[in-house]
Amino acid sequence: MSKKIVQSINNGLKGHIQVPGDKSISHRAVMFGAIAKGKTTIEGFLSGEDCLSTISCFKKLGVSIEQSGDRVTVDGRGWDGLSEPTEILNVGNSGTTTRLMLGILATRPFHSVVIGDDSIAKRPMSRVTDPLKAMGAEIDGRENGNYTPLSIRGGQTKGISFTSKVASAQVKSAILLAGLQSEGVTTVTEPALSRDHTERMLEAYGVKVIRDGLTVSVEGSQSLKANHIIVPGDISSAAFFLVAAAIVPNSQVTLTGVGMNPTRSGIIDVLREMGASLTVTNEKVVGGEPIADLAIETSQLRGVEISGEIIPRLIDEIPVIAVLATQANGKTVIKDAEELKVKETNRIDTVVSELTKLGAQVEATEDGMIIHGSQKLTGGEVDSYGDHRIGMAMAVAGLISEGEVLIKRSEAISVSYPTFFEDIMKLTL
Numbered sequence: 001m002s003k004k005i006v007q008s009i010n011n012g013l014k015g016h017i018q019v020p021g022d023k024s025i026s027h028r029a030v031m032f033g034a035i036a037k038g039k040t041t042i043e044g045f046l047s048g049e050d051c052l053s054t055i056s057c058f059k060k061l062g063v064s065i066e067q068s069g070d071r072v073t074v075d076g077r078g079w080d081g082l083s084e085p086t087e088i089l090n091v092g093n094s095g096t097t098t099r100l101m102l103g104i105l106a107t108r109p110f111h112s113v114v115i116g117d118d119s120i121a122k123r124p125m126s127r128v129t130d131p132l133k134a135m136g137a138e139i140d141g142r143e144n145g146n147y148t149p150l151s152i153r154g155g156q157t158k159g160i161s162f163t164s165k166v167a168s169a170q171v172k173s174a175i176l177l178a179g180l181q182s183e184g185v186t187t188v189t190e191p192a193l194s195r196d197h198t199e200r201m202l203e204a205y206g207v208k209v210i211r212d213g214l215t216v217s218v219e220g221s222q223s224l225k226a227n228h229i230i231v232p233g234d235i236s237s238a239a240f241f242l243v244a245a246a247i248v249p250n251s252q253v254t255l256t257g258v259g260m261n262p263t264r265s266g267i268i269d270v271l272r273e274m275g276a277s278l279t280v281t282n283e284k285v286v287g288g289e290p291i292a293d294l295a296i297e298t299s300q301l302r303g304v305e306i307s308g309e310i311i312p313r314l315i316d317e318i319p320v321i322a323v324l325a326t327q328a329n330g331k332t333v334i335k336d337a338e339e340l341k342v343k344e345t346n347r348i349d350t351v352v353s354e355l356t357k358l359g360a361q362v363e364a365t366e367d368g369m370i371i372h373g374s375q376k377l378t379g380g381e382v383d384s385y386g387d388h389r390i391g392m393a394m395a396v397a398g399l400i401s402e403g404e405v406l407i408k409r410s411e412a413i414s415v416s417y418p419t420f421f422e423d424i425m426k427l428t429l
């Protein structure tokens with residue numbers, strides 16, 4: 001278990017950085033390359049532990065994958081190129097690997113066993129295993145296939161028309177991936193729009209995807225063609241620096257090449273509504289995904305309400321938005337965010353407990369939290385509980401705290417941002 005001490009910054013954060021590649025897109029680029037025919041090349045791949053788990057699982061499924069820094073080559077031999085693994089598929093800490101891979105395995109005529117770490121063992125899987133079973137896959141695991149370890153034997157599956165209770169890109173993607181090799185049409189409808197990287201990237205891999213509002217359909221018997229993917233910077237990683245620059249006095253930071261997919265950019269809307277001084281320049285589209293440079297400086301902020309359809313557009317940013325809200329005038333109310341309870345930790349509980357240790361006034365509610373603003377944060381000892389986003393949110397809190405903030409289990413940060421502390425250092429030179 002490693003510990004990290006973070007101290008307040010006196011002269012502000014200054015300069016520019018390029019945040020690492022998008023985690024959601026990096027996972028998908030490897031997985032889709034693995035089932036495509038031909039050599040897929042990926043630039044800007046995130047070498048975080050979650051994406052490395054995806055590479056490791058697909059290697060065990062017989063796919064040849066080479067990685068050199070942020071460049072990855074996947075030698076896909078089509079859907080039939082996947083073979084029965086002789087080893088257990090270990091997804092580590094990654095929910096995305098677990099759920100999307102189950103969607104792919106659901107139509108493969110062989111047996112696999114999927115395990116992950118202690119956090120994965122607590123995350124609900126029946127949201128994907130139930131519909132995949134209804135399509136015809138054989139899946140079992142603790143509590144009837146809700147928790148890992150899971151065993152799956154794929155086979156001949158039939159298309160499904162599925163209405164999801166949660167706005168989850170992992171659920172949507174798993175079912176669509178199974179649908180690509182099922183009989184007939186597969187349709188997924190979600191209650192609010194979740195991130196649409198799967199839909200965009202499948203099209204780039206030559207798949208026909210039909211989108212109609214909150215409904216997405218694919219026909220069966222579809223194959224993928226190898227592709228060249230350029231991964232944008234991860235807006236969920238950028239979020240820590242957007243917040244840090246907004247609240248650390250005398251800061252002026254530019255983040256280059258950040259993914260600005262509208263299904264992910266809720267943090268930008270919130271920062272603007274809170275009054276942050278934020279400029280978006282150099283907007284372009286790279287490989288079907290919008291990107292831009294984001295310049296932000298220290299700002300006077302006001303509390304806001306964050307609820308409804310914006311929640312899936314900023315779900316992973318809520319821990320650091322809570323830190324932001326401690327520095328705003330007035331209170332910030334976050335609602336409709338029950339999904340936080342089933343992430344790497346129960347992020348309602350961990351955000352509230354750890355910010356409270358630093359002297360913030362935060363209350364947990366059934367579906368979110370209330371953060372009281374203009375709080376001076378004290379130093380203290382906090383825990384990431386093995387959750388990368390909690391670890392980084394606490395580090396951002398440390399940048400404005402009066403005393404030192406010691407973060408326990410800080411190693412979790414390398415799940416999505418292995419160079420996080422180096423990037424903070426770059427902005428303090």
Ligand SMILES: O=C(O)C1=C[C@@H](OP(=O)(O)O)[C@@H](O)[C@H](O)C1
Pocket residue numbers: 023024025096167168169170171173194195315316339
């Ligand atoms: O599809 C993805 O890449 C992700 C979807 C989201 O999860 P849900 O699908 O569970 O909402 C998000 O929280 C996760 O970090 C990545």
Ligand SMILES: C=C(OP(=O)(O)O)C(=O)O
Pocket residue numbers: 023050093094095096097316343344389416
């Ligand atoms: C929830 C997250 O990821 P996953 O579901 O892939 O574990 C996250 O990165 O915040």
